[in-house]
Amino acid sequence: HIQQAAYSLIPDSKRNNLHRWIGHTVWTNKVVTQEKALFIAVAQFNKGAMHTTEESQRLQIARLNLQAGEKSMSLSAFIPAAFYFKKSLTLLDESSWVDHYDLNLKLHTLYAEAEYCRGEFKEMERISIKIFANARCHLDKLKMYIISIEALLAQCKTHEAKKHGLQILSFFGESIGTFSDMKSVIIVELVKAKQLIGRKSDADLIVVNEIYDEQKIAAERIIHVLASAFFCC
Numbered sequence: 001h002i003q004q005a006a007y008s009l010i011p012d013s014k015r016n017n018l019h020r021w022i023g024h025t026v027w028t029n030k031v032v033t034q035e036k037a038l039f040i041a042v043a044q045f046n047k048g049a050m051h052t053t054e055e056s057q058r059l060q061i062a063r064l065n066l067q068a069g070e071k072s073m074s075l076s077a078f079i080p081a082a083f084y085f086k087k088s089l090t091l092l093d094e095s096s097w098v099d100h101y102d103l104n105l106k107l108h109t110l111y112a113e114a115e116y117c118r119g120e121f122k123e124m125e126r127i128s129i130k131i132f133a134n135a136r137c138h139l140d141k142l143k144m145y146i147i148s149i150e151a152l153l154a155q156c157k158t159h160e161a162k163k164h165g166l167q168i169l170s171f172f173g174e175s176i177g178t179f180s181d182m183k184s185v186i187i188v189e190l191v192k193a194k195q196l197i198g199r200k201s202d203a204d205l206i207v208v209n210e211i212y213d214e215q216k217i218a219a220e221r222i223i224h225v226l227a228s229a230f231f232c233c
Contacts, residue, residue: 016047016051019047020044020045020048020052020057023040023041023044026041035071038071039071042064042068045061046065049091058091059091059103065091066084066088066110068080069081069085069111073110073113073117078117081117082111082115082118082120085110085111089107097134104134105131105135108131108134112128112131112144112147121151124147125148125151128144128147145171145222146225149222149229162229165225165229169222172216172218172222173215174222174223
């Protein structure tokens with residue numbers, strides 16, 4: 001009660017500076033564990049963010065919220081994760097898609113993933129539209145493509161997921177007809193892979209060159225997600 005009374009005496013114009021000072025002090029000194037310092041500092045920075053106008057400071061707070069969101073995601077705490085990612089996005093303007101492209105893409109994608117994980121599909125779709133409109137290439141959209149397929153499957157929209165997935169595969173150079181018997185296609189590809197492997201030993205396979213074609217790797221990831229839809233449904 002004494003703390004609340006003392007806080008109420010601080011003019012609104014000075015409270016934001018106070019919160020930023022507390023956040024900076026906690027984050028730079030780290031008198032507690034780094035994880036705890038992160039969440040304490042972010043909470044304080046967010047309280048003072050409303051009147052923070054300097055771009056460098058807004059970016060710093062956005063990146064700290066990103067860290068807090070990623071940590072929350074690793075703990076399967078999707079509600080706070082979504083909060084931190086959304087807060088980060090409010091600190092960036094539309095020009096950040098040009099000036100801070102990588103940060104903006106990562107934040108939008110992670111926010112969409114957090115919303116998907118907590119079943120907020122409409123918000124996820126809203127963010128996906130922004131990603132598809134602003135991402136520079138299909139590879140940058142890959143994670144959002146996968147999330148969108150998984151979201152359709154989670155909503156039992158299997159037919160839409162299959163159709164959407166096949167369209168995405170064509171973006172990565174793997175065109176498969178919409179009406180193809182996908183089970184047969186996958187089985188044929190597995191047989192081809194088995195023939196290529198032949199009688200190679202484990203030692204032989206260890207030294208086989210890795211695939212570095214990003215388009216092929218992306219297509220493999222999409223097929224992996226689609227396989228369960230075609231074989232389980």
